[in-house]
């Protein structure tokens with residue numbers, strides 16, 4: 072026993088008990104359609120088929136996974152992209168009948184020997200962005216989907232009434248049943264269905280079930296997340312992990328799906344049937360030891376999860392406060408990790424899939440809910456993670472207990488904490504400037520720090536209230552910007568530049584003003600400003616390891632490709648670089664964690680029986696990355712203008728922001744722009760802001776130029792047919808579409824570099840039509 | 843007289859130890875690897891090791907984040 076660990080039999084969460092009449096609830100189910108399938112073993116990480124379900128016409132069928140599909144798309148997100156390409160149209164929108172919700176696994180998903188191997192990758196056309204959104208998530212669903220027989224599930228169409236989809240790997244049967252009486256909110260329906268569908272009333276049976284759901288918030292907003300359950304035998308309770316970004320949960324509820332349930336007959340350490348179990352065990356054991364020995368001296372993920380980042384971000388002026396105006400705040404120490412550590416239940420292990428020694432999935436049990444429909448009940452809160460705490464800071468709310476309440480309701484309502492928190496922070500700033508006010512906010516005083524108003528706003532969304540403000544504000548920053556501008560309620564510049572969204576998606580919680588590379592890490596992305604493509608702040612801003620445009624472009628090529636790879640395989644990114652070998656910083660390219668990269672080469676080969684090297688891992692990603700960008704182009708976006716970011720993420724929008732970091736910005740004017748000390752002394756702040764504004768915007772254009780060039784795209788950000796062919800992607804429909812779009816851009820004069828170059832040799836390339 | 847820390851020129855201060863330099867730079871993050879002219883300085887030497895004039899210092903923050 073580890074110090075502080077509680078024996079399973081002695082632990083009781085102390086949560087409130089629910090007394091449902093589950094028989095009555097189940098009796099109300101009507102089976103709409105059923106489909107029986109042959110059960111088969113997994114072969115070298117693949118089930119070799121995907122599952123297609125159409126809710127409009129009741130068609131359920133299997134689709135074969137070919138060797139060609141594995142070669143070109145690897146698995147996971149790659150398979151999802153291929154399935155989407157074959158099923159949607161360029162004018163498909165999030166609520167179109169043909170839009171799909173896809174949940175994929177990946178060949179390494181379900182392995183228990185290597186930490187972090189239980190992730191699912193979900194895809195859809197997002198309500199926020201009108202392009203593909205992908206989001207990864209832990210919990211048991213992905214591995215169970217595969218062990219039940221499928222590498223992915225693809226759901227098209229819409230049901231007429233609320234349904235659940237059941238994938239029964241025990242019986243080899245898929246069914247769609249109406250579900251009129253189940254709760255919608257996730258912490259309730261996950262528990263109901265776990266109890267209802269467990270073969271026997273014991274932990275072992277309950278552990279063989281996993282549920283995907285989204286709550287009332289998802290139903291009534293564009294911020295819907297998907298909650299994936301994993302039954303915790305210590306807490307005797309299905310806990311939740313979220314596929315947060317891009318409104319996947321909103322699509323689930325738009326299709327009238329209350330839940331998707333997977334059940335397995337059995338699973339164990341060899342269910343994934345690896346080609347070389349011995350090597351797999353060897354590589355896995357090495358990392359288990361490393362985590363055990365080093366985590367406590369490095370990120371301390373096992374004790375506090377990702378919350379350890381709060382104090383670091385605050386120290387380095389990167390923790391967003393008051394809608395990213397500042398990067399640190401005197402009260403921030405109230406949200407430092409020791410304050411959450413005190414609240415976490417100290418039972419270990421705490422992984423979201425079996426075999427994850429990193430075990431970062433923390434909880435607070437027996438939390439007494441303070442507001443809303445569950446007021447007074449005692450519940451388990453999963454998390455919080457760094458991003459959720461960062462939302463508190465961004466709204467200037469400094470109470471750890473309030474963060475737990477916010478986290479609980481976001482999860483059970485199926486609201487993405489990041490989009491919800493970032494958007495409200497923007498509404499608060501607009502409130503401060505009088506652009507929004509109590510009347511325009513439907514009676515809510517949404518000023519910074521008003522914790523009560525935030526929760527009331529969320530409850531109103533969940534209740535489906537339809538006032539102008541709730542209806543528009545629940546669709547996110549982009550729609551609110553348009554609404555404010557249309558009504559002429561404020562200065563367009565302030566509204567556009569302060570609202571932290573790009574492509575329609577809200578930013579995650581890092582201040583990027585002083586890191587150009589990280590600005591690109593948010594803007595030059597496929598789905599929008601989420602840090603899962605590249606997190607370069609320290610490498611760029613502090614270590615100064617990528618000083619030139621070329622260096623930054625290289626990083627913005629390598630890291631997105633590398634991080635994409637996790638999603639192709641069903642892996643969690645955290646064990647790659649949230650623990651590092653003892654000597655990592657002393658070797659070349661420490662930010663890539665080369666020893667761990669080699670682990671992944673050995674790992675993929677051991678499971679699939681392939682013989683790939685580290686360059687081929689990048690190639691696997693590059694194919695899918697370019698495919699997704701090409702699909703975004705096909706959907707009418709994916710160009711330079713779509714990669715634009717608000718100025719708040721580049722520099723100071725307001726005088727107050729400038730003054731708060733005056734020394735830094737004045738130094739910037741002297742060192743980067745060449746203005747003399749004497750001149751600066753005489754300049755008004757507004758004038759200085761304008762000069763920095765023009766300079767930094769130009770820097771971002773130049774960065775975009777360098778990145779597009781490095782990625783092999785046109786100056787307008789379109790992957791070329793030549794690039795696609797080089798990657799082995801020869802789909803004629805796609806190649807023709809890209810060629811047509813490039814010709815159209817050319818005619819419109821859009822194939823030009825965006826930076827203002829004084830010397831033509833500074834451009835990434837001087838050749839006309841270099842592509 | 844001057845030193846370079848992570849590629850940025852700053853003043854050299856006589857008798858400044860690695861610990862003091864980290865403090866001056868506000869590098870509070872504990873997991874840093876420090877190299878003086880490419881030679882690694884052991885953590886146990888941070889208090890005693892004096893920064894020579896004209897040296898190039900790398901302070902690699904071992905943080906991966908996000």
Ligand code: SF4
Pocket residue numbers: 186187188189209421422423424427428429430431432643644645646
């Ligand atoms: S590191 Fe954390 S999020 Fe990743 S698989 Fe392990 S427990 Fe889940």
